[in-house]
Amino acid sequence: xxxxxxxxxxxxxxxxxxxxxxxxxxxxxxxxxxxxxxxxxxxxxxxxxxxxxxxxxxxxxxxxxxxxxxxxxxxxxxxxxxxxxxxxxxxxxxxxxxxxxxxxxxxxxxxxxxxxxxxxxxxxxxxxxxxxxxxxxxxxxxxxxxxxxxxx
Amino acid sequence: xxxxxxxxxxxxxxxxxxxxxxxxxxxxxxxxxxxxxxxxxxxxxxxxxxxxxxxxxxxxxxxxxxxxxxxxxxxxxxxxxxxxxxxxxxxxxxxxxxxxxxxxxxxxxxxxxxxxxxxxxxxxxxxxxxxxxxxxxxxxxxxxxxxxxxxxxxxxxxxxxxxxxxxxxxxxxxxxxxxxxxxxxxxxxxxxxxxxxxxxxxxxxxxxxxxxxxxxxxxxxxxxxxxxxxxxxxxxxxxxxxxxxxxxxxxxxxxxxxxxxxxxxxxxxxxxxxxxxxxxxxxxxxxxxxxxxxxxxxxxxxxxxxxxxxxxxxxxxxxxxxxxxxxxxxxxxxxxxxxxxxxxxxxxxxxxxxxxxxxxxxxxxxxxxxx
Numbered sequence: 130x131x132x133x134x135x136x137x138x139x140x141x142x143x144x145x146x147x148x149x150x151x152x153x154x155x156x157x158x159x160x161x162x163x164x165x166x167x168x169x170x171x172x173x174x175x176x177x178x179x180x181x182x183x184x185x186x187x188x189x190x191x192x193x194x195x196x197x198x199x200x201x202x203x204x205x206x207x208x209x210x211x212x213x214x215x216x217x218x219x220x221x222x223x224x225x226x227x228x229x230x231x232x233x234x235x236x237x238x239x240x241x242x243x244x245x246x247x248x249x250x251x252x253x254x255x256x257x258x259x260x261x262x263x264x265x266x267x268x269x270x271x272x273x274x275x276x277x278x279x280x281x
Numbered sequence: 282x283x284x285x286x287x288x289x290x291x292x293x294x295x296x297x298x299x300x301x302x303x304x305x306x307x308x309x310x311x312x313x314x315x316x317x318x319x320x321x322x323x324x325x326x327x328x329x330x331x332x333x334x335x336x337x338x339x340x341x342x343x344x345x346x347x348x349x350x351x352x353x354x355x356x357x358x359x360x361x362x363x364x365x366x367x368x369x370x371x372x373x374x375x376x377x378x379x380x381x382x383x384x385x386x387x388x389x390x391x392x393x394x395x396x397x398x399x400x401x402x403x404x405x406x407x408x409x410x411x412x413x414x415x416x417x418x419x420x421x422x423x424x425x426x427x428x429x430x431x432x433x434x435x436x437x438x439x440x441x442x443x444x445x446x447x448x449x450x451x452x453x454x455x456x457x458x459x460x461x462x463x464x465x466x467x468x469x470x471x472x473x474x475x476x477x478x479x480x481x482x483x484x485x486x487x488x489x490x491x492x493x494x495x496x497x498x499x500x501x502x503x504x505x506x507x508x509x510x511x512x513x514x515x516x517x518x519x520x521x522x523x524x525x526x527x528x529x530x531x532x533x534x535x536x537x538x539x540x541x542x543x544x545x546x547x548x549x550x551x552x553x554x555x556x557x558x559x560x561x562x563x564x565x566x567x568x569x570x571x572x573x574x575x576x577x578x579x580x581x582x583x584x585x586x587x588x589x590x591x592x593x594x595x596x597x598x599x600x601x602x603x604x605x606x607x608x609x610x611x612x613x614x615x616x617x618x619x620x621x622x623x624x625x626x627x628x629x630x631x632x633x634x635x636x637x638x639x640x641x642x643x644x645x646x647x648x649x650x651x652x
Binding site: 151152153180182183184186189206229230231233234258268 | 588601618
């Protein structure tokens with residue numbers, strides 16, 4: 130499907146979704162509390178069939194956090210981006226690790242690097258950072274480490 | 282007394298493999314729960330070589346950050362640089378001269394062969410065959426010599442820059458590539474005689490570590506790990522960059538889904554890379570090797586994502602720009618990270634002795650996983 134057709138199809142499916150212009154793929158903004166049901170629809174709908182989550186990450190905008198999900202369909206070869214805005218002080222979103230299994234590791238990485246709490250995640254622990262780093266989130270913009278960080 | 286696979290109960294043996302273990306090819310730490318010899322659970326612990334490249338890139342300019350990325354997947358450093366250069370070029374909307382495009386593809390494919398060579402030698406060594414390592418390194422050395430002559434480095438090349446390549450190719454480059462092809466085609470037959478056809482090797486690989494196509498997609502496996510299960514995932518074919526759409530080569534697919542299938546994909550991929558190099562070696566057009574770009578690069582506000590096919594699978598570079606000279610946020614979707622996540626799934630229920638074969642065919646490069 131082209132981006133235009135995708136946009137029409139997604140608007141039918143999710144009337145509440147808002148689109149962001151620009152970029153090579155369509156960008157859909159969703160509310161974090163709706164994300165789980167939307168993810169299930171995107172995965173199971175026969176015309177969309179987004180079965181491949183190729184990138185999952187988070188961006189710290191200083192005022193809020195944004196979760197970014199890059200989705201692709203191996204059947205139709207179309208791509209889309211889903212974004213969810215989170216509260217920076219209490220970031221919470223449902224896990225999608227049972228829909229796309231790759232999310233399990235990626236969500237653990239986002240959990241330790243940004244402090245996002247993934248609800249119902251099967252194994253939310255530190256993956257890369259050593260023990261004792263809970264609560265410190267190195268990829269947040271206000272993270273300071275005077276010893277190990279080299280500013281150029 | 283067998284419990285459900287994946288749970289730890291009293292009496293299970295928990296062993297550590299790594300972080301300093303020769304079979305993990307780097308500092309990967311696996312905590313393995315065993316029941317007798319049967320694997321119940323494999324838990325990777327990462328971060329022993331985590332340098333937080335993503336955070337580092339936030340304070341580096343668009344010309345500088347490419348040098349850091351050579352240190353991610355150090356066996357495909359050209360292809361890492363390529364992905365970053367493509368992403369910056371996408372933001373700047375720069376056209377690359379045809380000469381630079383051809384040089385880039387030639388370098389990419391030589392890198393792919395060199396990377397698969399090292400994988401082949403190291404994997405055979407993991408399984409107890411020491412000789413193949415020397416055979417593989419003999420050919421890999423010739424590629425490294427070609428690289429050294431043109432790029433001045435043997436491992437972290439930093440040769441591809443936004444706009445093209447850093448320097449023109451060495452005058453000897455084409456001759457040496459041709460010599461390499463002649464030499465290589467004689468030797469590649471040895472590989473099959475030495476390892477592929479070996480019955481002990483086949484018994485250790487066939488039917489081991491089965492990965493279904495659905496799981497391969499769900500776990501985000503790419504590259505030979507996915508193609509061994511019959512999942513078409515070659516970015517060069519699906520989302521062609523540079524002039525890959527004009528070249529003749531096949532996407533290598535195997536359907537068995539076991540370790541042997543993943544092995545065969547890489548062996549056959551080397552032949553496809555040879556095909557690509559043969560089409561291009563005499564067709565490097567004259568002209569500039571670099572497009573004219575400003576000294577200080579500024580990407581417009583927005584988001585840019587590029588995907589390329591490294592020797593391990595799909596590498597994604599995601600740049601979020603605020604319009605400044607440094608990226609606001611950068612994310613590297615590394616192929617190894619997703620490929621590693623499937624290890625627990627395919628290893629459960631197998632014998633501990635087969636774990637090394639499975640890890641070998643996933644071709645894990647730890648700095649690529651940790652970043």
